[in-house]
Amino acid sequence: MLKSVPGTNDILPQHQEFAFREPVFRHIVETAQKVLASSGAQAIHTPIFEYAEVFQKGVGLTSDIVVKKEMYLFEDRGERLLALRPEPTAAMVRAYNEHGMKVWPQPVRLFTWGPIFRAERHQKGRYKQFHQVDYEAIGSADPLVDAESIALMVKIYRELGLRGLEVKLGSVGDPEDRLRYNAYLRDLFRAHAESLSPDSKARLESNPMRILDSKDPGDQALLRRLEPKPMLEFLGPESRAFHEAVQGYLRALEIPFSVDPSLVRGLDYYVRTAWEVHHARIGAKSALGGGGRYDGLSEMLGGPRVPGVGFGLGIERVAMALEEEGVSIPPDPSPDLYLAPLDEAAKGEVLVLAERLRPRFKVEIGYSVKRAGRALEDALKRGARYVGFLGQAERQKGVVALKHLESGGQREVGWGALEEALGA
RNA sequence: GUGAGUGUAGCUCAGCCGGUUAGAGCACUGGUCUGUGGAACCAGGGGUCGUGGGUUCAAGUCCCAUCACUCACCCCA
Numbered sequence: 001m002l003k004s005v006p007g008t009n010d011i012l013p014q015h016q017e018f019a020f021r022e023p024v025f026r027h028i029v030e031t032a033q034k035v036l037a038s039s040g041a042q043a044i045h046t047p048i049f050e051y052a053e054v055f056q057k058g059v060g061l062t063s064d065i066v067v068k069k070e071m072y073l074f075e076d077r078g079e080r081l082l083a084l085r086p087e088p089t090a091a092m093v094r095a096y097n098e099h100g101m102k103v104w105p106q107p108v109r110l111f112t113w114g115p116i117f118r119a120e121r122h123q124k125g126r127y128k129q130f131h132q133v134d135y136e137a138i139g140s141a142d143p144l145v146d147a148e149s150i151a152l153m154v155k156i157y158r159e160l161g162l163r164g165l166e167v168k169l170g171s172v173g174d175p176e177d178r179l180r181y182n183a184y185l186r187d188l189f190r191a192h193a194e195s196l197s198p199d200s201k202a203r204l205e206s207n208p209m210r211i212l213d214s215k216d217p218g219d220q221a222l223l224r225r226l227e228p229k230p231m232l233e234f235l236g237p238e239s240r241a242f243h244e245a246v247q248g249y250l251r252a253l254e255i256p257f258s259v260d261p262s263l264v265r266g267l268d269y270y271v272r273t274a275w276e277v278h279h280a281r282i283g284a285k286s287a288l289g290g291g292g293r294y295d296g297l298s299e300m301l302g303g304p305r306v307p308g309v310g311f312g313l314g315i316e317r318v319a320m321a322l323e324e325e326g327v328s329i330p331p332d333p334s335p336d337l338y339l340a341p342l343d344e345a346a347k348g349e350v351l352v353l354a355e356r357l358r359p360r361f362k363v364e365i366g367y368s369v370k371r372a373g374r375a376l377e378d379a380l381k382r383g384a385r386y387v388g389f390l391g392q393a394e395r396q397k398g399v400v401a402l403k404h405l406e407s408g409g410q411r412e413v414g415w416g417a418l419e420e421a422l423g424a
Numbered sequence: 425g426u427g428a429g430u431g432u433a434g435c436u437c438a439g440c441c442g443g444u445u446a447g448a449g450c451a452c453u454g455g456u457c458u459g460u461g462g463a464a465c466c467a468g469g470g471g472u473c474g475u476g477g478g479u480u481c482a483a484g485u486c487c488c489a490u491c492a493c494u495c496a497c498c499c500c501a
Binding site for chain 2: 003006016055058059070071086087088089090116118120121123124126199202210215216265266267269270287290312342371372373374375376377379380381387389391393401403405408410
């Protein structure tokens with residue numbers, strides 16, 4: 001028997017795993033939509049595959065994403081190389097440029113949600129196909145937009161009922177700042193290269209900032225001894241003022257946050273503001289989502305210089321956090337009516353009646369003839385408000401025996417009066 | 425890519441020191457039951473014991489390999 005690809009998941013009405021239950025999933029998406037739409041952001045959808053360059057241009061050539069091929073790439077009938085989207089941001093910026101959104105009122109604020117694909121080894125909270133809600137504000141370089149983005153993200157979590165959140169704010173500076181910082185780190189660590197872990201030795205060239213959050217005990221001991229200066233001390237005057245402005249707005253909003261001087265981004269296109277929201281108890285992958293500013297991305301995609309900031313939140317991760325906190329999910333409404341055929345001739349009649357009542361009422365029918373007792377059980381199992389029996393006796397009178405399951409009260413209702421009876 | 429742990433029915437699990445035709449509960453379908461049972465009882469369907477090889481008179485059980493899952497590392501847009 002064929003199975004789903006490892007690292008992918010079916011989202012089911014009932015699933016062993018809380019995080020893969022469709023009502024949970026839908027609740028998260030709908031809550032995010034409500035919050036984002038209330039700020040005036042507009043929903044869009046981009047294709048789930050793009051020319052690979054859309055995602056490759058911004059990440060940097062030395063990154064594992066390109067080197068180790070952590071993207072799902074395929075050729076379109078021998079034509080150009082395509083990629084299943086590994087992130088929404090680059091696709092959103094591509095769409096902004098392609099459709100001339102620079103003539104819309106700026107910044108253009110967009111949100112979307114859907115599947116994201118990454119060709120990595122899966123583990124808890126990390127899958128080859130997972131799902132994100134994504135928000136991007138494109139076309140403004142004002143720190144007010146960064147602060148609003150963070151506020152909206154936090155609002156989504158709060159609206160969902162999550163507590164135990166930690167907002168970490170940092171700045172990766174401007175590209176020049178980062179060059180200076182990387183040079184500083186290389187100088188600092190090169191003198192102690194022998195005592196670095198093999199992983200960190202490799203990071204010395206590729207991405208020295210990653211050494212700062214190495215989990216290797218030896219590396220951590222070395223870090224405590226060397227006490228490297230944080231990125232924030234290398235910010236130029238402009239990016240420093242920007243960082244402080246964002247903090248000022250967050251304080252005005254009374255959003256608790258901590259400045260994380262070593263917050264890192266793996267991609268080249270990020271500048272200035274970077275943030276992550278963490279949750280204490282969902283395993284090694286504690287980030288519920290993250291965001292940042294990417295003023296250089298549009299140019300890397302061959303477009304004009306367009307600033308932007310945005311965030312993505314992982315739906316499965318948020319679901320795990322909801323489970324940890326025992327947050328309840330609104331259940332799907334139960335049926336208003338369960339129509340049970342008591343003889344063969346009634347099967348068609350219950351179908352006709354059900355169709356007449358839908359969609360104003362949620363109506364289920366029995367698909368096989370059963371004794372009234374069994375039909376009652378079926379109705380109870382489904383949590384229906386009313387059960388309607390239809391057999392020979394009812395047919396002769398043109399009625400349904402309508403029983404209110406909570407009270408047990410029952411009366412005969414004419415076929416034309418059902419709608420009114422259910423509405424009461 | 426690396427490391428550790430776990431694989432028996434749709435789900436939760438039992439299966440002793442290797443020993444007959446592999447079990448239970450839940451769920452599903454039907455019967456007891458010709459119209460008011462969130463019921464009880466009975467029955468049924470559903471398994472290549474993850475897969476392949478080895479040891480043995482005999483393997484769900486022991487050995488090897490492999491695959492999958494889980495957790496963690498690497499990476500993380």
